[in-house]
Amino acid sequence: MGTVILLALTGLGLAALYFLVASGLSLVFGLADVLNFAHGLFLGVGAYGTWWAAGNLPGAGPDGFGFVLAVAFGVAAGTLVAILVELVLIRPLYSRTIEQVLVTVGLSLAGVALLQATWGADARPFPRPDWTRQVTGILGAQVPNGGLLLIIAAVLVLGAILAFLRWTRYGLVIRAGVENREMVTALGIDVRKAFTLVFAIGGAAAALAGALGGVYFGTVSPGQGSSLLIFAFIVVVIGGMGSVVGSAYAAVVVGLVQQFVNYYGTSGLGDICVVGLLAVVLLLRPQGIAGKVATA
Amino acid sequence: MTNSTLDAPPARVPAELTPQRGRWQRLRPFLPLVALVVLVILPYSTISLPGIFEGPVNSPGTLQLLAICLIFGGLAAGYDLLFGRTGMLSFGHALYFAAGVYGTDVLVTRAGLPLWQAALLTITGGTILAALLGAVALRTVGIAFAMVTLAFAQVGAILVARDFGGLTGGEEGLPLDVSGLPAGLVGVTNTVNLYWLALAYLTLVVFVVHRVSGSPTGRVLAGLRDDERRIGVLGLDPYRYKLVAFTLAGGLASTGGVVYVLIVGGASPHITSSELTLSLLVMVVLGGPGTRWGPVLGGVLYMYLDHRLTAFGTSDAVDNLPAVLSRPLSQPLFVLGTVFILAVYFFPGGLTSLAPRLSHLTRALRPQRTPPG
Numbered sequence A: 001m002g003t004v005i006l007l008a009l010t011g012l013g014l015a016a017l018y019f020l021v022a023s024g025l026s027l028v029f030g031l032a033d034v035l036n037f038a039h040g041l042f043l044g045v046g047a048y049g050t051w052w053a054a055g056n057l058p059g060a061g062p063d064g065f066g067f068v069l070a071v072a073f074g075v076a077a078g079t080l081v082a083i084l085v086e087l088v089l090i091r092p093l094y095s096r097t098i099e100q101v102l103v104t105v106g107l108s109l110a111g112v113a114l115l116q117a118t119w120g121a122d123a124r125p126f127p128r129p130d131w132t133r134q135v136t137g138i139l140g141a142q143v144p145n146g147g148l149l150l151i152i153a154a155v156l157v158l159g160a161i162l163a164f165l166r167w168t169r170y171g172l173v174i175r176a177g178v179e180n181r182e183m184v185t186a187l188g189i190d191v192r193k194a195f196t197l198v199f200a201i202g203g204a205a206a207a208l209a210g211a212l213g214g215v216y217f218g219t220v221s222p223g224q225g226s227s228l229l230i231f232a233f234i235v236v237v238i239g240g241m242g243s244v245v246g247s248a249y250a251a252v253v254v255g256l257v258q259q260f261v262n263y264y265g266t267s268g269l270g271d272i273c274v275v276g277l278l279a280v281v282l283l284l285r286p287q288g289i290a291g292k293v294a295t296a
Numbered sequence B: 001m002t003n004s005t006l007d008a009p010p011a012r013v014p015a016e017l018t019p020q021r022g023r024w025q026r027l028r029p030f031l032p033l034v035a036l037v038v039l040v041i042l043p044y045s046t047i048s049l050p051g052i053f054e055g056p057v058n059s060p061g062t063l064q065l066l067a068i069c070l071i072f073g074g075l076a077a078g079y080d081l082l083f084g085r086t087g088m089l090s091f092g093h094a095l096y097f098a099a100g101v102y103g104t105d106v107l108v109t110r111a112g113l114p115l116w117q118a119a120l121l122t123i124t125g126g127t128i129l130a131a132l133l134g135a136v137a138l139r140t141v142g143i144a145f146a147m148v149t150l151a152f153a154q155v156g157a158i159l160v161a162r163d164f165g166g167l168t169g170g171e172e173g174l175p176l177d178v179s180g181l182p183a184g185l186v187g188v189t190n191t192v193n194l195y196w197l198a199l200a201y202l203t204l205v206v207f208v209v210h211r212v213s214g215s216p217t218g219r220v221l222a223g224l225r226d227d228e229r230r231i232g233v234l235g236l237d238p239y240r241y242k243l244v245a246f247t248l249a250g251g252l253a254s255t256g257g258v259v260y261v262l263i264v265g266g267a268s269p270h271i272t273s274s275e276l277t278l279s280l281l282v283m284v285v286l287g288g289p290g291t292r293w294g295p296v297l298g299g300v301l302y303m304y305l306d307h308r309l310t311a312f313g314t315s316d317a318v319d320n321l322p323a324v325l326s327r328p329l330s331q332p333l334f335v336l337g338t339v340f341i342l343a344v345y346f347f348p349g350g351l352t353s354l355a356p357r358l359s360h361l362t363r364a365l366r367p368q369r370t371p372p373g
Helices: A002-032 A039-056 A064-093 A097-119 A145-167 A169-179 A181-186 A191-217 A224-239 A244-264 A269-284 B022-044 B060-086 B093-110 B115-137 B142-162 B188-214 B216-226 B228-233 B238-264 B274-287 B294-313 B323-329 B332-346 B351-365
Strands: A135-138 A141-144
Touching: A002 A039, A002 A141, A002 A145, A002 A169, A002 A191, A002 A224, A002 A244, A039 A064, A039 A097, A039 A191, A039 A224, A064 A097, A064 A191, A064 B332, A097 A224, A097 B142, A097 B274, A097 B323, A097 B332, A135 A145, A141 A145, A145 A169, A145 A191, A145 A244, A169 A181, A169 A191, A181 A191, A191 A224, A224 A244, A224 A269, A224 B142, A224 B274, A244 A269, A269 B115, A269 B142, B022 B060, B022 B188, B060 B093, B060 B188, B060 B216, B060 B238, B060 B274, B060 B294, B093 B115, B093 B142, B093 B238, B093 B274, B115 B142, B115 B238, B142 B274, B188 B216, B188 B238, B216 B228, B216 B238, B228 B238, B274 B294, B274 B332, B274 B351, B294 B332, B294 B351, B323 B332
Parallel strands: none
Antiparallel strands: A135 A141
8 A cells, every 4th residue: 555655646746747847838839839849948947057056056055945045046047048038039930830849949959958068968966955855654655755845836836827827817818829819819919928928937837847856856967858848748738738737637647657557567668658648548539638629 | 945045034034943054054953863973983082071071081980971971861851751741740750760770670680580681571660660650640730740759759769778678778779780691781891882872772762752742642742731621622631641651751761770770780779869850850941841952961961060060079179169168069969959040040941942042142242244145
């Protein structure tokens, strides 16, 4: 029983990580039709920003309030990069979707290479607070605190994004834009501001995933973002593109399947089962579990 | 062709049909043939091109680099059948290439099959794999299709990296067992044969892609790229045509894998990475998607730069620069990624669009003359 609970909670920790990456991807995709390959870069910037701040920023450090400050710095850095990417690279190619995707592809190649050039290709030990290394006993399972932290953060982010989408004016614009961008534009609303906002939100969530993922894995490396990104893509497709709630459901399913199959089957089999799941979902419901029937 | 047609005023004629220089124009259809002949006899030359290649052209190292460039020229041309000609953004093309590489390697090294059997089985298998996965992935369109093909390719990467059944050698890669191979394809002295094999592969892909895109099927594919609904309205099944293109491109990619494994002498897991597919996309866009020679040029140039930039990055000239500059420049992907972003902005048609643009420019700068004769 203990094993099952441990696997479930670590699976949920992984799901939290996927959700943090996928939520931004899904919103950006839903609104702007852009498959953002540079999203892994935002994650890397968040992780390295936190890592750098913990060592160099006055007042920041691996413990207590210092760690919160370090994470805040990492998230701010990721958000800033996301906003810059939107303003400088994506916006000039407004509504030329394929070119926008191509630019993010180039950026993901160049950005990861830049991280690698600056801090080396090898994984660096991540400054994590001592309490995240410890375990908490839950129903007979010894669960690492780093995973629990991720789950709590993801639930908070989900709540915040949903509240923002539901109760603010910009949230309304974004929701409407995901449904039908042409109509929103025709009503005289500047969708481009919503684009920047969605990129900022997505960048912040991805950067948070980078910072907390560093805590979860214990190390930070330039390639971390791109390997997580592929599973985040799968989560977005299974969840139905443009739907944050769908991403949350799909992240939970993917995280749990991966963790359980990897444990009870061979290592790596879980990852393959996830792609199998993707194929099944596509065959039965091409629009994803929470997607609209009209969109593919 | 009479002189009067050549001397027609250029202003009335679309740019691409404008006869620029009469003699050039007449030679143009034969240019690919000339290029092919030059490439075939290239290994007989002993010219050294310092700065461009490390050794003389006929040294094994240079020939191997050239062969790899040619393979990727062919791969990019095959990928363009999907991206440039049909408008399918697949992010999983590396899978079929890797299937060719690992399929041949495993069948020869682990199962001890003769090369021709291994190659035949691998190409058939790779084509069937493309057909099966394409059948599922094509249920989605556009960006979702890109994500799905990426996910499928990721399975290949996982299978190879986790070394299921001890077949692939995991992270170490799998060196090709050369004992059962034909003698002409083994050893440093025979690199020239592998070079010709690579050239033959490139020629095959270019031939197939041009034949397909010139055929009625090719016109349907171009129609799908421009407006898929219109093809559906015409009573044709878009799904079936796209699947044909996807399967064909997959088969061509696995064929390339067979040649690649012979040239490199083994398989390593990095060819399964999503980075390779992204590189293929970069090659095609840099060269010019949907054009006759753009993807080939893009592939050759990209692979050349990728190899040479590594040498350039570790050279003294770069090392002496301040660290802010030298570190990023020592990363080939940083340079290539940046070039790619700039290309998307400033040369949307890729390298092949440069020629007409430059000719517009020179024509604008040149004082108007009355044509001779």
